[in-house]
Amino acid sequence: xxxxxxxxxxxxxxxxxxxxxxxxxxxxxxxxxxxxxxxxxxxxxxxxxxxxxxxxxxxxxxxxxxxxxxxxxxxxxxxxxxxxxxxxxxxxxxxxxxxxxxxxxxxxxxxxxxxxxxxxxxxxxxxxxxxxxxxxxxxxxxxxxxxxxxxxxxxxxxxxxxxxxxxxxxxxxxxxxxxxxxxxxxxxxxxxxxxxxxxxxxxxxxxxxxxxxxxxxxxxxxxxxxxxxxxxxx
Numbered sequence: 001x002x003x004x005x006x007x008x009x010x011x012x013x014x015x016x017x018x019x020x021x022x023x024x025x026x027x028x029x030x031x032x033x034x035x036x037x038x039x040x041x042x043x044x045x046x047x048x049x050x051x052x053x054x055x056x057x058x059x060x061x062x063x064x065x066x067x068x069x070x071x072x073x074x075x076x077x078x079x080x081x082x083x084x085x086x087x088x089x090x091x092x093x094x095x096x097x098x099x100x101x102x103x104x105x106x107x108x109x110x111x112x113x114x115x116x117x118x119x120x121x122x123x124x125x126x127x128x129x130x131x132x133x134x135x136x137x138x139x140x141x142x143x144x145x146x147x148x149x150x151x152x153x154x155x156x157x158x159x160x161x162x163x164x165x166x167x168x169x170x171x172x173x174x175x176x177x178x179x180x181x182x183x184x185x186x187x188x189x190x191x192x193x194x195x196x197x198x199x200x201x202x203x204x205x206x207x208x209x210x211x212x213x214x215x216x217x218x219x220x221x222x223x224x225x226x227x228x229x230x231x232x233x234x
Contacts, residue, residue, distance in 0.1 A: 031076055031221075033069040037228040040065065040199060045233055052186055059190035060135050066195075066202055067132035070125060071101050073206055073221075074116075078107055080217045101129050112213050120208035124201035127170045130163045131189060139164075141189065145181060154181040164189060171197075203229060 040062060048055065078096050083089070089097075096107050109115045116122060134141075142160040147153065156179045159165040167189050171177035176197045180187060210222055 031072065031224060033072040033076070034224045034228045036065050036069040036072075037202075037225075038231065038233065040069075041229075042233045044196070044199075048192070055192055056188055056190060059188065059192055059195045062195045063128065063131055063190055063198070064136055066198060067101075067128055067136075070128065070202055070205070071104065073225075074104055074108060074209070076221055077209065077213075077218065078104065078111065080221060081111065081215060083217075114212040116209070119205055119212055121201040121205040123170070124174075124198060125205050127167050128198050128202070131167050134161065134163050135190065143183060156181060157183065159189070 043058070043062070048058065075097060079093055082093050082096075096104060099107065105116050109117075139161065141164055143157050144160055145155045145157045147155075159168050168177065171189065171194055172179055174197070176194050177187065177189075206225055210218060210225065
């Protein structure tokens, strides 16, 4: 339609037809991660409020949805590779679909010779999931530092939770955050600058997964991934 604000490509997948004694059965599937990736691109194409609390909330929303997209993508890779178009999905596929991120990584590394941790930006993905695991459960972020009474010297701020501290150290290492001795509600682990860094790392990672393990079974996934990053949005 000429009124459509972006050049959409609609993917509709019809699974194989199956016959029973009484019925012909068909099914379609809609993947979740393409919509998430396109929507995140759309969000950052538009003006964002200067309010700190709104930006923090947006950062948290993006982190959790970004992790959903990555986990869904890897799940689809595994399912597509193992699926033989049976009427009933195998126990292995059901196990994978119902497993958590850590288990899916283990399944992936057992199935493919090119391990997931060999894909570009994998370290950033680990950090994304550490951050997601804490924020998805509403874990309050606490910070601490100390001052030497005699010298008045202060230590650098640290996160009291081990996962949050790993995230902080990583962001320091890649220079998206700077070490500080001063508390700030702006310098959160999920500030927009950090979030934008992770968005870029996810894009690199997803394409690297497909580059490392090529298969004709991934044709539709490749098409949806390319469309998610190439479609014009406004």
